[in-house]
Structure formats: C-alpha cells, structure tokens
Amino acid sequence: xSLPPPGSGDGAALADLRADLEAADYTVDRLAQVLGPVAVAxxxxxxxxxxxRATEGSEDPVxxxxxxxxxxxRVAARELDRALPRTGASGLLALRLVARHQDGSDLVAACxxxxxxxxxxxxxxxxxxxxxxxxxxxxxxxxLGIGGASTTLSSWTPRPRVERALDIGTGSGVQVxxxxxxAAYLVATDLSERALRFARFTLDLNGVDADLRPGSLLDxxxxxxxxxxxxxxxxxxxxxxxxxxxxxxxxxxxxxxALVAGLVRDLAAHLRPGGIGQLLANWELGPQEAWTDHVGxxxxxxxxxxxxxxxxxxxVADYAETWIRDGGHQPGTADFDAMYAxxxxxxxxxxxxxxxxxxxxxxxxxTGRESWTDLMDVRTPVASPMGPAVLAGxxxxxxxxxxxxxALLDTAWQVAPDVTEERIGVPGGDDPQVIQVRQGDGxxxxxxxxxxxxxxxxxxxxxxxxxxxxxxxxxxxEQEPGTIHTAVLPTLRDLVRDGLLR
Numbered sequence: 001x002s003l004p005p006p007g008s009g010d011g012a013a014l015a016d017l018r019a020d021l022e023a024a025d026y027t028v029d030r031l032a033q034v035l036g037p038v039a040v041a042x043x044x045x046x047x048x049x050x051x052x053r054a055t056e057g058s059e060d061p062v063x064x065x066x067x068x069x070x071x072x073x074r075v076a077a078r079e080l081d082r083a084l085p086r087t088g089a090s091g092l093l094a095l096r097l098v099a100r101h102q103d104g105s106d107l108v109a110a111c112x113x114x115x116x117x118x119x120x121x122x123x124x125x126x127x128x129x130x131x132x133x134x135x136x137x138x139x140x141x142x143x144l145g146i147g148g149a150s151t152t153l154s155s156w157t158p159r160p161r162v163e164r165a166l167d168i169g170t171g172s173g174v175q176v177x178x179x180x181x182x183a184a185y186l187v188a189t190d191l192s193e194r195a196l197r198f199a200r201f202t203l204d205l206n207g208v209d210a211d212l213r214p215g216s217l218l219d220x221x222x223x224x225x226x227x228x229x230x231x232x233x234x235x236x237x238x239x240x241x242x243x244x245x246x247x248x249x250x251x252x253x254x255x256x257x258a259l260v261a262g263l264v265r266d267l268a269a270h271l272r273p274g275g276i277g278q279l280l281a282n283w284e285l286g287p288q289e290a291w292t293d294h295v296g297x298x299x300x301x302x303x304x305x306x307x308x309x310x311x312x313x314x315x316v317a318d319y320a321e322t323w324i325r326d327g328g329h330q331p332g333t334a335d336f337d338a339m340y341a342x343x344x345x346x347x348x349x350x351x352x353x354x355x356x357x358x359x360x361x362x363x364x365x366x367t368g369r370e371s372w373t374d375l376m377d378v379r380t381p382v383a384s385p386m387g388p389a390v391l392a393g394x395x396x397x398x399x400x401x402x403x404x405x406x407a408l409l410d411t412a413w414q415v416a417p418d419v420t421e422e423r424i425g426v427p428g429g430d431d432p433q434v435i436q437v438r439q440g441d442g443x444x445x446x447x448x449x450x451x452x453x454x455x456x457x458x459x460x461x462x463x464x465x466x467x468x469x470x471x472x473x474x475x476x477x478e479q480e481p482g483t484i485h486t487a488v489l490p491t492l493r494d495l496v497r498d499g500l501l502r
Contacts, residue, residue, distance in 0.1 A: 007201075008200060024084065027122055028116065039054045048070075051066065071132070096110055112125075113125075118154075118385075125174055126205065127143050127145030128198070136328060138328045144171050152280060157390070160182065160391060165187070166229045166270070167188040168218065169191075170195065170199050173210075186208075187211045187221060187224075188210050189220045192249075225272045226270060226275060227271075229276070230279065234259065235257070235260050235281050239342050244342050257281070257284055264281075264299065264302070264304075273367075275363070281359075302371075303364070306375075307360075307362075307363075313356050314354060315354050316354065319355045324340060393498060396497055414462035416502050419437050422435070437495075443498055445498055447495065452484060470488060
C-alpha cells in the first residue's frame with residue numbers, strides 16, 4: 001500500500017528543511033563516509049544489514065537520516081529534532097515526509113529522501129520508499145527515485161545551453177534537476193499525478209522552477225517544440241496478463257516495444273531544427289532477427305538523424321527475472337513463479353527470443369538534408385558522463401553527412417589527446433603484427449589499423465591535410481594517390497565519427 005505523497009509545504013518550511021539538510025551535510029560523499037565501503041557495497045546489492053549496523057546508536061545526523069529514509073528503521077522524535085533542528089519531527093510530520101509508527105511512539109519514513117550529486121551539483125530527491133525500506137514488493141503506483149536507468153540517461157544526455165527543454169515521464173524529477181543547469185525553460189510531463197507531486201516537492205526543495213503537466217508522454221505539449229527532449233520512458237516489455245502487476249513507472253500499457261517506437265516517431269514534430277532527443281529503450285527480437293533491422297525501422301520516414309547504441313542483450317528468461325525482482329518479488333515464491341510463467345508464455349506466443357537495451361539519440365536536421373542513421377553495438381564500459389561525447393559525436397556525424405570525400409581529405413585532422421597507439425608483435429620481430437588505436441574517453445573504442453591507416457593516423461598532427469598526407473603515403477608505397485584515398489577514406493570517416501580524430 002502506498003502512503004500519501006508529501007505535502008507541497010510553504011516556502012518557509014521548505015527553506016528550513018533545505019537549511020537543515022545542508023547543515024547536516026546530508027550529501028552523497030558524507031553518507032559514504034558514515035557508512036563505510038563495506039556497507040555502501042552491500043546497499044548496492046540491496047542488503048541493508050551492514051548499513052544498519054554502521055549507523056546503530058549513532059547521533060550523527062547523516063546516520064539518523066539514513067536509518068530513517070533509506071533503511072526504513074524506526075527513529076525517535078528527539079533524534080530528528082537534533083538532526084534537523086529547524087524542521088524537527090513536527091515539521092517532517094506536517095510535510096508528510098514521516099508518519100507515526102503504529103504503536104504511536106517512534107516515527108517511520110513515509111517516503112525516501114536521499115542525496116544525489118554530480119561532480120558539479122548536489123541535490124536531494126524525494127520518492128516512494130524502496131522495497132528495502134518497506135520489506136515487501138512495490139505497489140503498482142510506486143514513484144521511483146534514483147535508479148540505474150535514470151543515472152544512465154543523465155550520464156548519456158548531451159548538455160548544450162538551450163532555451164527550451166522537456167522531460168517526458170519525469171517521475172520524481174531527477175532529469176529536471178540536471179536540465180536546470182543548462183536550460184532556460186523547463187517542462188516535464190507524467191501520466192501519474194502522484195509522480196508529479198513527488199517531482200514538485202523534489203524541485204521545490206532544490207529551488208528549481210519547472211512547468212509540470214499531467215498527461216501521457218507528449219500529449220501535454222501538443223504543438224510545442226523544444227531544443228532538447230529527454231525521456232526515461234516506461235520501456236519495459238511486459239505481458240498483458242492478470243498475473244503480472246502493471247507498474248506505472250516502467251509499463252506503458254502497450255504490447256512489446258510499441259510505446260518506445262511510437263515515441264521516437266512522434267518526437268520529430270516536437271523538436272526544433274537542430275533539436276536533440278535522448279531516451280532509453282528496450283526492443284524485442286525474434287529468432288535470427290538483427291537488432292539493427294528492428295530498431296532501424298523506427299526511424300523510417302521521420303526525417304530524424306538517429307544514433308542508437310545497444311548496450312545489452314538478454315534472453316527472455318533473464319529479462320523476466322530482472323524485472324520481476326525489480327518489483328521486489330523474490331525467487332521461490334508463488335507470485336514470482338506465476339509472473340515468470342506469464343512472461344515466458346507471452347514471449348513464446350509472440351515469437352520473442354531475446355531483448356535489447358540501449359540509448360537512443362535523435363536530432364532534427366537544421367536544413368533539408370537527408371538524415372543519417374548510425375546503429376552501434378557497444379557492450380564494453382564507456383566514459384561517465386557520456387554526454388560530452390554524445391554531443392561531439394552528433395556534431396561529427398552531422399559534419400560527415402554534410403561534407404563529401406573531398407572535404408574530408410582537404411581537412412587537417414589531429415589525433416585526439418585521449419587516443420593511444422598499440423603495436424603488438426612477436427618478440428624479436430621487425431614489424432608489428434597488429435596496430436591499433438585505443439580511445440580513452442567517450443565510447444572507448446579500439447580500432448585496428450592496416451599499414452596505410454596507421455601511417456595516416458600517425459601523421460595527423462593538425463598541420464597537413466589528409467590529402468597531403470595521402471600524397472606522402474603514395475610516394476612511400478609507390479602507389480597512385482587515388483588508390484591511397486580509396487583505401488584510407490573508410491578508416492578516416494570511422495575515426496572522425498567517434499572523435500578519435502578531430
């Protein structure tokens with residue numbers, strides 16, 4: 001059962017709470033210091049006992065707040081009066097952040113309030129309590145706080161300065177916090193009125209102003225356009241079966257991956273020329289079906305540039321287990337087994353063999369040029385944050401789409417500072433058997449080069465154009481310049497596209 005969302009509170013009450021949280025140093029770094037590395041690692045595995053032991057009996061305000069909000073422990077009113085002196089237990093009760101325990105003595109959390117941060121910013125996010133705090137499965141109207149998907153989206157989102165930004169399916173407002181740092185006007189939508197109330201409290205607590213609108217996906221912004229649109233949509237592929245609960249934060253109510261495919265197509269009408277859309281997605285795949293064919297069809301006729309990076313593929317059993325556990329249901333229980341069977345039956349009935357997960361970036365071209373599509377499979381670790389590399393990659397791909405081979409050859413390219421070269425050979429050998437360049441940032445790609453490619457890249461210092469370097473290679477190899485051009489152009493385009501050459 002869900003408890004009521006927090007009250008909106010007046011400005012003075014929120015100012016007091018903000019001042020208390022700041023004075024308590026209730027931050028990500030301080031929380032990690034109080035808990036210690038063992039308890040922090042255990043919490044990431046959803047095991048609260050080490051954190052409970054680390055905070056037991058402590059009067060440190062951060063320990064008290066952690067026990068209350070993150071761990072679901074009972075806390076005495078006097079402890080909260082000391083930890084948050086301006087707000088106190090009475091103020092938390094008035095804001096509906098806590099409730100009285102059933103025996104009437106201690107207080108328990110009515111929601112989750114925890115610190116969140118980037119390298120530049122510090123915030124607090126208010127959401128529903130996790131299953132670790134409640135000790136049971138999540139209710140279907142659960143409002144998610146800081147999760148793996150939300151941090152993935154925030155990491156991958158490019159962050160140019162923009163006038164208008166939109167967050168679709170805002171939940172507790174996490175993405176809006178990020179957008180506030182580089183967007184002048186913020187709009188956020190969500191079908192759940194409950195989610196919007198959490199988002200309003202989170203944003204008000206952090207002093208962020210945004211236009212929050214109820215409604216499904218893009219419906220509340222009909223006829224409006226934006227410079228940047230982000231979305232962690234309800235992308236989970238869920239069977240339409242009475243044995244499977246419909247979680248509002250992850251299930252959009254449509255079969256398969258239809259919701260995300262439709263959202264991608266609809267984005268075109270809501271992006272200004274040059275506008276960018278960034279979202280997460282799942283896609284379902286049949287036997288022998290290439291993910292590039294399935295996902296690539298989403299963009300047909302949209303006129304949008306599309307860059308999709310597949311980060312993971314799961315078989316149907318692994319996928320079902322992941323999302324059943326996500327709702328707080330444990331293996332070995334009757335509920336888990338019933339849902340597991342429903343998921344597997346649905347996939348078998350519809351011919352689904354595996355599911356992909358990835359990051360979708362779209363862009364509306366500034367001009368009437370033909371759009372480009374780039375679909376990549378990258379399962380290896382990437383830089384964090386990825387947003388700067390995404391923005392650079394969009395610009396590089398757009399430049400390549402707008403320039404021909406002659407322009408590529410007539411540009412003086414320079415090896416990016418994060419790129420290193422590796423030469424691998426047998427001991428005592430005169431020549432390397434493998435030459436490759438490795439990217440330290442961005443997608444962290446490793447690209448194997450042939451002799452001509454290695455010669456070209458090794459000479460790219462920003463002084464001579466690629467055409468001039470090819471002329472030198474032609475002399476060294478006693479080949480025609482045109483032959484060299486044909487050989488190196490695919491490698492040159494590949495390295496420019498992902499920022500190994502700039």
